[in-house]
Amino acid sequence: MKNSPLALQIWMIFVIITIGISTLFMLLVPWALRDFFTQQTYITIREAQSIYLSNGKALPDIHDITEWDQTNQQYQTVKHIVFLADGEVIAGSTSLLVFNNFDFIMQESRQQQIAAQQYSREINGEKMYYIIRKGELASVPVYLFSYTWESYQNDLVENLFSQLLWLIAIILLLSWMPSFLMARYITKPIIKMENHVRSIANRDWYESIDVDRDDEIGKLGQSIERMRQRLVEQEDMQRTFLQHISHELKTPVMVIRSYAQAIADGIFPKGGLEGSIEVIDKEASRMEKRVKDLLYLTKLDYLFSKRSSDDLINMGELIENIVELLRWQRLDLSWELELADIIFKGGLEQWQVAIENILDNQIRYANSLISITVSEHYVNKQPYMFIRIFNDGPSLEAGLIDKLFEEYQQGYKGEFGLGLAIVREIAVYHGGKIWAGNEEDGVAFYLDIPIRE
Incomplete structure (x- = not known):
C-alpha cells in the first residue's frame, strides 16, 4: 500500500476506517436493539395485563385509527392465563408448549415474593417472555400469567437491522466518492511540489513555486521556494566567482608564463634576470593569496557547521602579535596602538585570519x-568589544562602502579578493558586525563584537 499514490492511500485509509466503524456498528446494534426490545416486550406485557384486568377500560387514549390498530395487534400478541394455586386454569387456554412447562411456571408463582415479576424461559429453542401477577379472587389466591414469544421481537429486530444495513451501505457508497475527490484535492499541491523538487534536482530551478495556502502543505511549499531562491542565489554567486577568479588567476599565470618564456629565450623584460624573477615571484605570491583565501572561505563553512571549540582570546595581545609579524612588509609606515586587554571566547585561528x-x-x-x-562598551548590560582600524590612505568610493565585504566583489582600485568577505563571515558567526567608513584623513574599519566570557 505504501507504494501506491498518496491520494489512493488516503482514500483506502478512509474506506478501511468507515468499513471498520460500520462493522462495529452492525455488531453492536443487534445486541442494543435486542436489549431495548426486551424491555419494550415486558412493558407491552404489563400494559396488556392492565387492559385484561380492566376489561379493556385501560386502553390508552389513541385518536389515530392506524395507530390504534397497530397497538391493538401488539397487545393481541400477549396471551393470558388465570390459574389457582393448585394449578387449575380458570380463564384462558394454554398451548401445548406452555402446558408442557406449566409445572415450572407453577413453581415460580409459588416462590414469587412480590406482586408482579418478569421471567423468561427457553422452550424448544425459542424464548418466551412472561410476567406472573399475584392477586385474589373472592379471597382465593389467583395468578395471572401473561406471555409472548421472542419471534415477534426477532421480526422487529431483523426488520430494523436490515433497514439500517441498507442505510449504512448507501451512506458508505455515497461518501467514498467525495472522499476520493478530497484525497485528490489534498495531494494535488504535494504532487505539484514533487514536480518542482524534481526539476530543482535537475538544476532547473528558475520557475517559482506558488502554493496559495497557510497550512502545513503551504509552509512546506514556502520552504521549498526559499530553498529554490537560495539555490538560484548560490548559482549566481558561483558564476560570478568563477568569472572573477578566472580573471584574477589568468593575469598572474599569463605574466609568469610570458616572463618564463622570455627568460628561456634569453630576454629579460625587467632589464635583468633578478628583476624578471622578482616579477614572477610577485605574481606567484598574488595567485597563492587568492587560492588561500578561496580555500579558507570554504573551510569556514565547514567549521561553522561543526561549531569549533572556543578559545580564550586576548584581543589586544593578538593584534599586537600580528602587527609585529606584518610591519616588516612596509617599514615606512607608522603604527599607533591603543589596545585594551579584552578577553573573550572565540575561534583563535579564525580571529587571527580576520585580523591578518x-x-x-x-x-x-x-x-x-x-x-x-x-x-569595551556596554549595550543593555551586554559587554561589547569595539575595534577601530584606521589608515590614512585614499577615501572609499560611495558605491563601494556597502559592497566592500560581499563575497566575490571587486575591491578598491579594481582588485578582486576574498579577504574582507572572510572577515565579515567570522564577525557575523561570533554575533558581531563589521563596516567601513571614510574619516577626515583616511578610511576606518569598525568591528563590534559581543564578549562571551
Whole structure:
C-alpha cells in the first residue's frame, strides 16, 4: 500500500476506517436493539395485563385509527392465563408448549415474593417472555400469567437491522466518492511540489513555486521556494566567482608564463634576470593569496557547521602579535596602538585570519599611518568589544562602502579578493558586525563584537 499514490492511500485509509466503524456498528446494534426490545416486550406485557384486568377500560387514549390498530395487534400478541394455586386454569387456554412447562411456571408463582415479576424461559429453542401477577379472587389466591414469544421481537429486530444495513451501505457508497475527490484535492499541491523538487534536482530551478495556502502543505511549499531562491542565489554567486577568479588567476599565470618564456629565450623584460624573477615571484605570491583565501572561505563553512571549540582570546595581545609579524612588509609606515586587554571566547585561528586580512588591506592602501584602537562598551548590560582600524590612505568610493565585504566583489582600485568577505563571515558567526567608513584623513574599519566570557 505504501507504494501506491498518496491520494489512493488516503482514500483506502478512509474506506478501511468507515468499513471498520460500520462493522462495529452492525455488531453492536443487534445486541442494543435486542436489549431495548426486551424491555419494550415486558412493558407491552404489563400494559396488556392492565387492559385484561380492566376489561379493556385501560386502553390508552389513541385518536389515530392506524395507530390504534397497530397497538391493538401488539397487545393481541400477549396471551393470558388465570390459574389457582393448585394449578387449575380458570380463564384462558394454554398451548401445548406452555402446558408442557406449566409445572415450572407453577413453581415460580409459588416462590414469587412480590406482586408482579418478569421471567423468561427457553422452550424448544425459542424464548418466551412472561410476567406472573399475584392477586385474589373472592379471597382465593389467583395468578395471572401473561406471555409472548421472542419471534415477534426477532421480526422487529431483523426488520430494523436490515433497514439500517441498507442505510449504512448507501451512506458508505455515497461518501467514498467525495472522499476520493478530497484525497485528490489534498495531494494535488504535494504532487505539484514533487514536480518542482524534481526539476530543482535537475538544476532547473528558475520557475517559482506558488502554493496559495497557510497550512502545513503551504509552509512546506514556502520552504521549498526559499530553498529554490537560495539555490538560484548560490548559482549566481558561483558564476560570478568563477568569472572573477578566472580573471584574477589568468593575469598572474599569463605574466609568469610570458616572463618564463622570455627568460628561456634569453630576454629579460625587467632589464635583468633578478628583476624578471622578482616579477614572477610577485605574481606567484598574488595567485597563492587568492587560492588561500578561496580555500579558507570554504573551510569556514565547514567549521561553522561543526561549531569549533572556543578559545580564550586576548584581543589586544593578538593584534599586537600580528602587527609585529606584518610591519616588516612596509617599514615606512607608522603604527599607533591603543589596545585594551579584552578577553573573550572565540575561534583563535579564525580571529587571527580576520585580523591578518584587515591589516593586510590597511598596509596595502595606507600612505604613512595605521592606527588601531580596542575598547569595551556596554549595550543593555551586554559587554561589547569595539575595534577601530584606521589608515590614512585614499577615501572609499560611495558605491563601494556597502559592497566592500560581499563575497566575490571587486575591491578598491579594481582588485578582486576574498579577504574582507572572510572577515565579515567570522564577525557575523561570533554575533558581531563589521563596516567601513571614510574619516577626515583616511578610511576606518569598525568591528563590534559581543564578549562571551
